[in-house]
Amino acid sequence: MSHKHPASTHHHAAAEHHEKAAHHHRMAAKHYEDERAETAAHHAHTASGHGAHAAHHGTEASKLHAHHHAEED
Numbered sequence: 568m569s570h571k572h573p574a575s576t577h578h579h580a581a582a583e584h585h586e587k588a589a590h591h592h593r594m595a596a597k598h599y600e601d602e603r604a605e606t607a608a609h610h611a612h613t614a615s616g617h618g619a620h621a622a623h624h625g626t627e628a629s630k631l632h633a634h635h636h637a638e639e640d
Contacts, residue, residue, distance in 0.1 A: 581621045591614035
Protein backbone atom coordinates (compact mmCIF):
# COMPACT_ATOMS: atom_id res chain seq x y z
CA MET A 568 0.00 0.00 0.00
CA SER A 569 1.43 3.37 -0.93
CA HIS A 570 1.14 6.35 1.35
CA LYS A 571 1.58 10.04 0.77
CA HIS A 572 5.05 11.23 1.69
CA PRO A 573 4.72 13.92 4.39
CA ALA A 574 6.96 16.29 2.41
CA SER A 575 4.66 16.32 -0.64
CA THR A 576 2.39 19.03 0.80
CA HIS A 577 5.36 21.36 1.22
CA HIS A 578 6.62 20.60 -2.29
CA HIS A 579 3.20 21.50 -3.71
CA ALA A 580 3.14 24.72 -1.68
CA ALA A 581 6.68 25.61 -2.77
CA ALA A 582 5.73 25.09 -6.42
CA GLU A 583 2.68 27.34 -6.06
CA HIS A 584 4.76 30.11 -4.47
CA HIS A 585 7.43 29.78 -7.19
CA GLU A 586 4.70 30.16 -9.82
CA LYS A 587 3.26 33.22 -8.07
CA ALA A 588 6.74 34.72 -7.70
CA ALA A 589 7.42 34.17 -11.41
CA HIS A 590 4.16 35.92 -12.30
CA HIS A 591 5.03 38.96 -10.17
CA HIS A 592 8.59 39.07 -11.53
CA ARG A 593 7.14 39.17 -15.05
CA MET A 594 4.71 41.90 -14.04
CA ALA A 595 7.52 43.92 -12.44
CA ALA A 596 9.63 43.63 -15.58
CA LYS A 597 6.71 44.75 -17.76
CA HIS A 598 5.97 47.77 -15.54
CA TYR A 599 9.65 48.78 -15.46
CA GLU A 600 9.67 48.58 -19.28
CA ASP A 601 6.57 50.80 -19.32
CA GLU A 602 8.33 53.20 -16.93
CA ARG A 603 5.85 52.58 -14.14
CA ALA A 604 8.43 52.19 -11.37
CA GLU A 605 6.05 52.40 -8.41
CA THR A 606 3.82 49.60 -9.71
CA ALA A 607 6.91 47.62 -10.73
CA ALA A 608 8.35 47.95 -7.23
CA HIS A 609 5.10 46.63 -5.75
CA HIS A 610 5.28 43.52 -7.95
CA ALA A 611 8.98 43.06 -7.17
CA HIS A 612 8.21 43.20 -3.43
CA THR A 613 5.35 40.71 -3.82
CA ALA A 614 7.59 38.40 -5.86
CA SER A 615 10.19 38.55 -3.11
CA GLY A 616 7.61 37.52 -0.52
CA HIS A 617 6.48 34.55 -2.59
CA GLY A 618 10.12 33.57 -3.12
CA ALA A 619 10.66 33.57 0.63
CA HIS A 620 7.57 31.43 1.17
CA ALA A 621 8.76 29.00 -1.49
CA ALA A 622 12.14 28.74 0.24
CA HIS A 623 10.42 28.10 3.58
CA HIS A 624 8.33 25.28 2.13
CA GLY A 625 11.42 23.81 0.45
CA THR A 626 13.25 23.78 3.79
CA GLU A 627 10.29 22.17 5.55
CA ALA A 628 10.03 19.54 2.81
CA SER A 629 13.72 18.72 3.22
CA LYS A 630 13.35 18.37 6.98
CA LEU A 631 10.34 16.09 6.61
CA HIS A 632 12.09 14.05 3.94
CA ALA A 633 15.08 13.45 6.23
CA HIS A 634 12.86 12.70 9.23
CA HIS A 635 10.62 10.34 7.24
CA HIS A 636 13.61 8.33 6.00
CA ALA A 637 15.26 8.28 9.42
CA GLU A 638 12.12 6.59 10.76
CA GLU A 639 12.35 3.93 8.03
CA ASP A 640 15.89 2.89 9.10
